[in-house]
Amino acid sequence: MKNSHLKELTKGIWKENPIFVIMLGMCPTLAVSTQVSNALGMGLGVVFVLTLSNIFISLLKKVIPDSIRIPSYIVIIASFVTILEMLMHAYMPSLYDALGIYLSLIVVNCVILGRAEAFANKNSILDSALDGIGMGLGFTLGLTIIALIREVLGSGTITLFAIGGWDGVIRIPGLASTPIRVVGMSAGALLVMGLLKAFFTWKDSKKGEEK
Amino acid sequence: MxxxxxxxxxxxxxxxxxxxxxxxxxxxxxxxxxxxxxxxNAEALKSVAGDLEIGETVAVENYEGVKESTDLYKDGKKVGTALLLSGSGYGGSFSIIASYDTKGALMGAKMTVDSETAGLGKKAEESWYMDLFVGMGVDKSFPSAPKDLSADETALVSGATVTFKGVSKALKNGSDYIKEGAK
Incomplete structure (x- = not known):
């Protein structure tokens, strides 16, 4: 893989992370980050929609007239979200139930429309696909970090996916019986998000000073 | 052009x-x-029937909001009916399986399909939420809004008034269906 392609894939994971750096898709980030399993499910849903919509939009970039650019993107994104919804409802019903209305709201996730407008309609299919995967993974990583902190401190558990007889929940001794409830609530989401953003900004500024 | x-x-x-x-x-x-x-729906039916025997399920036509009806028996005698109800919440339509005694009082209910908001309307999927309505329908009427509940109960369901009204209306509809059938 060429260096430039690799850069498109990796930039979204850390350097241009959609949650901590670009700060897009805040609404689902704050709402869905109550459990690690929800964050992983939502994140992978975004990877699916973002990658396929980026590929489609890049493929059609010369065909779509400028005047109907945004409506066309919305139709394409909404179609992939509908497909994702149907697949999740059929094959992952518990995750589908847990994500509820937020799954449909991927349509208006700014990360997806943002990447379509800022990247996919100007770049090749391969680069757009890599951008979609990278940004999607970066979104998943950010969402999962926030969910992990919120769930561990707010509930004293880490909820993954049930396998066989195991219910998929890791209970943390001490914290499970006396969790810091506010972290699991809406105020806790903003608090955790703010602290993580401050950490990323500090890390970036430190890097800048070193250079 | x-x-x-x-x-x-x-x-x-x-x-x-x-x-x-x-x-x-x-x-x-x-x-x-x-x-x-x-x-x-089958799991929810088992859950709302408790230790009662489950009879045959029949489709209900021409009664808005009631889709299916299943008689519940104890020692061979009919003691109640479980209904598959549909209603409308904040996120769109939902389904509830609810059991009623022969007079139309709610014995138990479980939401099976919904698109309610996580952390708000989704509370309706939890058993304590439906327990708020248990026993209503005959001596006590179903609440039309959260304010009709006690202060503590209102606090529990706050933030999802549309869902609450939809659930209460669907359960009342089921109770009315039983009462009309009993006449």
Whole structure:
């Protein structure tokens, strides 16, 4: 893989992370980050929609007239979200139930429309696909970090996916019986998000000073 | 003029391709989704029936909001009915399986299919939420809004008034159906 392609894939994971750096898709980030399993499910849903919509939009970039650019993107994104919804409802019903209305709201996730407008309609299919995967993974990583902190401190558990007889929940001794409830609530989401953003900004500024 | 036609044709083609894609996925997933709903409803029916014996399920027609009816028995005697109810919440339509005694008082209920908001309307999926309505329908009427509940109970369901009203209306509808049938 060429260096430039690799850069498109990796930039979204850390350097241009959609949650901590670009700060897009805040609404689902704050709402869905109550459990690690929800964050992983939502994140992978975004990877699916973002990658396929980026590929489609890049493929059609010369065909779509400028005047109907945004409506066309919305139709394409909404179609992939509908497909994702149907697949999740059929094959992952518990995750589908847990994500509820937020799954449909991927349509208006700014990360997806943002990447379509800022990247996919100007770049090749391969680069757009890599951008979609990278940004999607970066979104998943950010969402999962926030969910992990919120769930561990707010509930004293880490909820993954049930396998066989195991219910998929890791209970943390001490914290499970006396969790810091506010972290699991809406105020806790903003608090955790703010602290993580401050950490990323500090890390970036430190890097800048070193250079 | 030419520009308008080209633009319209392009948008039409994009919509058509997307519609075909969605229809194809729907064709593959629809039977599986139906099966998942059937399993969820069967589990909910077992849960609301408790230790009662479950009779045959029959489809209900011409009564809005009531889809199916299942008689519940104890020692061979009919003691209640479980209904598959539909209603409308904040996120769209939902389904509830509810059991009533022969007079129309609610014995138990469980929400099976819904698109309510996580952390708000989704509370209706939890057993304590439906327990708020248990016993209502005969001596005590169903609440029309959260304010009709006690202060503590109102606090529990706050933030999702539309869901609460939808659930209460659907359960009342089921109770009315039983009462009308009993006449």
């Amino acid at each position: 030419k520009n308008t036609i080209v633009t319209s044709v392009v948008l039409f083609l994009i919509c058509a391709v997307c519609a075909v894609l969605c229809a194809s996925v729907n064709y593959v997933t629809a039977p599986r989704i139906e099966e998942n709903i059937r399993i969820a």
